[in-house]
Structure formats: C-alpha cells, structure tokens
Amino acid sequence: MAFSQQSILSQSTVSKVREPETTNRNNGRRNAAIQAILLYGLLSALAALFMAPFAWLILSSLKPSSEVFSGNLLPTEPTLDNYRNVFTYAPVLRWLGNTLLVTVLSVILVVCSSVVVAYGFARLRFRGRGVLFAVLLASYMLPGAVTMIPTFLIWNELGLVGTFFPLFLGNIFGSSFYIFMLRQFFISLPQDLIDAGRLDGAGYFRILVGILLPLLRPAIVAIAVFEFQAKWDDFLIPLIYLNQRSDFTLSLGLASFKADFDMDWGLLMAASVLMTIPMIILFFAAQKLFIQGLSASTGIKG
Amino acid sequence: MATMPVRRPGSPSKKSRNTAAREESRAGWIAVSPWIIGFLVLTLLPMGWSFYLAFTSYDVLSPPEWVGGRNFTNVFTNDPIFWKSVRNTFIYALMYVPIHLCTSFGIALLLHQATKGQSAFRTLMYLPAMTPAVATSYVWLSILNPNDGWVNRALRSLNLPAPLWTVDPAWTKPTIVLTSIWVLGGAMVIFLAALQGVPKDLYEAAKLDGANAWQRMWAVTIPILSPVILFNLTVSTIASLGVFTQGFIIFDSRGGPENSALFIMMYLYRRGFENFQMGYASAVAWVLFVIIVSVTILQFVLSRRYVHYDQA
Numbered sequence A: 001m002a003f004s005q006q007s008i009l010s011q012s013t014v015s016k017v018r019e020p021e022t023t024n025r026n027n028g029r030r031n032a033a034i035q036a037i038l039l040y041g042l043l044s045a046l047a048a049l050f051m052a053p054f055a056w057l058i059l060s061s062l063k064p065s066s067e068v069f070s071g072n073l074l075p076t077e078p079t080l081d082n083y084r085n086v087f088t089y090a091p092v093l094r095w096l097g098n099t100l101l102v103t104v105l106s107v108i109l110v111v112c113s114s115v116v117v118a119y120g121f122a123r124l125r126f127r128g129r130g131v132l133f134a135v136l137l138a139s140y141m142l143p144g145a146v147t148m149i150p151t152f153l154i155w156n157e158l159g160l161v162g163t164f165f166p167l168f169l170g171n172i173f174g175s176s177f178y179i180f181m182l183r184q185f186f187i188s189l190p191q192d193l194i195d196a197g198r199l200d201g202a203g204y205f206r207i208l209v210g211i212l213l214p215l216l217r218p219a220i221v222a223i224a225v226f227e228f229q230a231k232w233d234d235f236l237i238p239l240i241y242l243n244q245r246s247d248f249t250l251s252l253g254l255a256s257f258k259a260d261f262d263m264d265w266g267l268l269m270a271a272s273v274l275m276t277i278p279m280i281i282l283f284f285a286a287q288k289l290f291i292q293g294l295s296a297s298t299g300i301k302g
Numbered sequence B: 001m002a003t004m005p006v007r008r009p010g011s012p013s014k015k016s017r018n019t020a021a022r023e024e025s026r027a028g029w030i031a032v033s034p035w036i037i038g039f040l041v042l043t044l045l046p047m048g049w050s051f052y053l054a055f056t057s058y059d060v061l062s063p064p065e066w067v068g069g070r071n072f073t074n075v076f077t078n079d080p081i082f083w084k085s086v087r088n089t090f091i092y093a094l095m096y097v098p099i100h101l102c103t104s105f106g107i108a109l110l111l112h113q114a115t116k117g118q119s120a121f122r123t124l125m126y127l128p129a130m131t132p133a134v135a136t137s138y139v140w141l142s143i144l145n146p147n148d149g150w151v152n153r154a155l156r157s158l159n160l161p162a163p164l165w166t167v168d169p170a171w172t173k174p175t176i177v178l179t180s181i182w183v184l185g186g187a188m189v190i191f192l193a194a195l196q197g198v199p200k201d202l203y204e205a206a207k208l209d210g211a212n213a214w215q216r217m218w219a220v221t222i223p224i225l226s227p228v229i230l231f232n233l234t235v236s237t238i239a240s241l242g243v244f245t246q247g248f249i250i251f252d253s254r255g256g257p258e259n260s261a262l263f264i265m266m267y268l269y270r271r272g273f274e275n276f277q278m279g280y281a282s283a284v285a286w287v288l289f290v291i292i293v294s295v296t297i298l299q300f301v302l303s304r305r306y307v308h309y310d311q312a
Helices: A002-016 A021-061 A081-089 A092-123 A129-141 A144-157 A165-173 A176-187 A191-199 A204-215 A217-233 A236-241 A250-260 A265-297 B013-053 B070-077 B080-113 B118-130 B133-143 B150-157 B172-181 B185-196 B200-208 B213-241 B245-250 B264-274 B278-304
Strands: none
Touching: A021 A265, A021 B080, A021 B118, A021 B133, A081 A092, A081 A265, A092 A129, A092 A165, A092 A176, A092 A204, A092 A217, A092 A250, A092 B013, A129 A176, A129 B013, A129 B213, A144 A165, A144 A236, A144 B013, A144 B264, A144 B278, A165 A217, A165 A236, A165 B013, A176 A217, A176 A265, A191 A204, A204 B013, A217 A250, A217 A265, A236 A250, A236 B264, A250 A265, A250 B133, A250 B245, A265 B118, A265 B133, A265 B185, B013 B278, B070 B278, B080 B118, B080 B172, B080 B185, B080 B213, B080 B264, B080 B278, B118 B185, B133 B172, B133 B245, B172 B245, B185 B213, B200 B213, B213 B278, B245 B264, B264 B278
16 A cells, blocks of 8 residues: 555656756765765764773783783783683582573573463453453562562571572562563464364363464573573572572672672683673574564564 | 253354353463462562561561561661662662663664664674673773773873762762663663564655654654553663662672662662561561552553554
8 A cells, every 4th residue: 555655656756856856866875875874883883882891891801900900901911811710719610500500490480381371361361361460560560679578588488598499499480571571472473373273172272382382482582581691690689598609600609709809800800701601602592583582572563 | 951942053152152261261270370379479478478577576587576666667767778778779760761761762773774784783782781790790890990990091081070980979870870771782672673563654654744754753653662662661660670789799788988879679688688687678678669669650650641552
C-alpha cells in the first residue's frame, strides 16, 4: 500500500519538476555525504570514549604496579608478571570453579522454570491468570532491599548459609523478569502451532517441548546470557552468604584483592581482565541469537 | 445420570469443550506453580517474617526479643544516617536514570542510522556492559584518581577545573554515576532492537507531510517506542535503587567521605551483616518498602498518560 502510493507520488513529482532535478540530486548527495561523515565521526568518537577505560585496563595490567599511575600511557617494559602473580597469590582457579558451578546451575534452573511458567502465562487460559500476572509484575518491582535480610534469615534457619545453595537454588522458581520477557516471546508465536498440536492429540507440555521450544531458541539464549552475566557479576549475594576464602566466587575474590594486596594496581587490573575475558567470549559466541531474542522479547512486536 | 439429555448430532462440542477447558486450566496452573511457590516461599514468607522481626531486637544468635514499636521510633527520630542513605540513593537515581536513558537512546538512534558497520559499533559500545561490576569499579577508581588519574590529567592539561572525584563529598555521587553510565549497553541494544521494529511507512508518511527529522522523532519514534522507554525506565530505576557494588568497592561499606556515597543497600548491609541488628534492619526495610512502592506507583500513574500501546 505505502509502496504503491509512494511510487505514484514520485512519478507525478518527476513529471512536474524536470529541470532542477539534477542540482537537487547533487545537493542531496552532498548532504548525504556530510551526514554520513558526521554520523560516523560521532560514532567513532563515542566508540573511542567507551573503549578508552577498557584500553587503560588492559595497558595497566601489563605494567608493574609502580608504573600504573606514572603518567605513561604505554608500559615502558610490558610484563605478564601481574597475570602470573594473580594465580600464585590467590586460589583463582578454585574461585573460577565455584563461579562456574553457581553460574551454570543458575542458568539451567532459571531457563527451565521460567520457560514453563511463561508458557502458562502466555498460552494457557485459566482463571486468575490476569491477577497472578499482575502480582508477578509487582513482585519484580519489589526492591531487593526489602527481601535481602529476611531471605538471609530463612537460609540461616535452613543451616545453608556458607554453602552455594542460596546463590542458585532460588532459580528453581523462575525469575519474574525472564518470565515477563519470555511471555512476550510466546505471545508472538502463532496460535495455529498449538491448535495443530492439540488436534494431533498432543498434551500441552508435549506441545511446549516438541513444537514451541525450538522456536524459543533466541529468547532462551537471551535470558541465558543475562543470567550468566548476572551471576558472574554478582557481588552482594556471595558477600552475604559465603565466608571461607576458598569458597569465594570470582567477584568476591577480586574484591578481596583490594584489601589483601594493599592496592597492588597491576595485580588488580590483571585479575579484572581475566575475569572479563569469559564474558566477552560468551557475548561473541551468542551475539546473533542474543540480539534476535532481545528484539522479540521486549514487547515492540506482537 | 438418567436425565442426561440426548446428545443431538452436530453439537458434541459443549461437553468436550468443557473438558478441554478444564484440561487447559489444569495445565496452566501446573505451569505457573513453580513461580507461585517461589513467590510464597521467597517473597511473602520473608516479608511476613521481617514484619514480625521489625518489632523485635534480633542478633541471629539469640532468639528475637519483642521491643514493640521502638525500632520504628528510632528509624524516624534517631537515625540521620539512614535518611542520608535514602537521600543519597534518590539523588543518585535522579542523576543516573535520565542521563542513562538519554545517552543509551541517543546512541541507539545513531547506530540505527549507521547501516554500514552497525554491528561493529554496537559490539564496541556493548563491551563495557560485559565487564563485571567489581572490575568496572576498579577501572573507574583508578581513572578518576584525583591526583594521577587520566580524567584529571586531561582536565588539567585543558586548564579546566579537576574535581576531587573520590574525595570531595560533592563529587562522590557523580563518580558512581559515571561508572554506571559506562555500562549502558543493555538499554542501548534494547532500544536499537525496538527502533528496527518501527514500521518504515510511518516515517515515509511523516516525510510526505513535511516533518523534519526532529519532528519525526517526536511524532513517530518516541510514541511508538514509549512501551520500551517505560521498560528501560523501570529497569534502570530498580537498578539505581539497588546500587551497591560500585559504592562498596570504590569506597567501603561506610560510603565514602561524610557518608556521601552511602546508599540504601550499603546501609542495610552495615546494619544487618556488620552489626547484626536484624530486627532494626527489618524495620528499616519496611520503611523503605513503603517509600519505594509509593514512588513506583507514582511513576506508573504519571507514565500511563504518555505510553502508547499498539492495539495489534
């Protein structure tokens, strides 16, 4: 519709204004070129601004600590000593193992439960669904400050403070944020898929696993990346629940460097780089599906 | 049973429709039951218990001791540090949320225009969001070092005033804001994805009506994107009220010079996990609950007027 309208319109303008066409087109081309230069100039400047702290992080990690604040941007004698020291000064591999354990379990649990719950909210009609979903949205708004202390007391009653359970077990109930995102995605899928499955005699959970799940891949990747990042990053929860140095996650261990090694900046920077690398690898591996999943889950379509 | 009506041919559906509906309803309840249980166990139960604890004195080791409304009286009349942390958090949120939304939206608009190299630029600007918060805090703590940090070196070489970022109480909150703005990638990719979903013919129509780029943004882009803007507004508001890691790493649990970077979560951490005043901390959490829920409701009532939902 829009297309045909437009072509009719452009035809009529072409026949009306023949002569100034060429100059107009030249002007337009010059304007477009100026716009492109401005746009890419601005984007490059912004990208440089965003990458600068990153570059500083990497360069500092290659300097001896005494040189970090010296005013030389580039290391005079690049060294990997900081990286070596990270592994000898602290049980970093142990922390990596702890973090991976918590992170992977969290992702698996939260993806499985959130998908099932979102399916219920998006695709199965039952009484009270609207009210329950409103409660779910409200519970997402509930500030962490309100539940932090009582939740700790419950884990304490269960005798599980000091173990990894409080860091991931709650994910078995799903997460309201991911349920919300997945629900948007479910709604965008055609109802025919479910109806066809029903006619073939499949139960609702057969339909979910057999028909809908493959289509959900982008959304699942998006929330898996989010959750992986959230757990990899998380500092407050491990800080509250873990006591032994050998039980630390990477975040907690990295934070303990500040006090334990008296602001040894080269060491801090090297450890920070090491902790960031897996996230960057994850992002590059998942990038395409991650972006797809995001665009379908944030509610602009469907 | 005996009076069961004879089933007329052609209408077998009513009963089977009923069983189908019942089956669907049962599947629905089973599907959402994990969340319901989680809500009861991890939200309602803790809240109920903390409501009781708010009227007690409780140090985790010995059983809670009933003290009546004393905790609440103390919160309101005898705890300036708590109110300072509330004030700090709201000032921080009022600085962070608008800057964060405008910057991430602006960058997404630029990226959306850039047809060539879009994914490269997007990746570069998303990378900081992949950096763990503890690492981010270290990076900015060193860059903003008042004497030897690169930001102040640059400002001084341009003969501009160089603020004492981490030392001057007036500048500690902007320090945390800068640290948080750097990681705007999440909001940016969400805006960008949304921009790519705006129907092209709307822009064509606006162009034909003679709207310039600025008018097209206000008349087309922003109304269509308003649900996504509200989404990012909500997410960033919640994040800003929960700010903890940056303040804790850049300063410590005391929140920097004159408590100027003491945020709500840091205050609760101190009360609960450094002083073990769980009863008092519960009372504080309930006061916060009332404050934050009122602010959230206000935000929604105000935003409802401006948010446009597509009927389709």
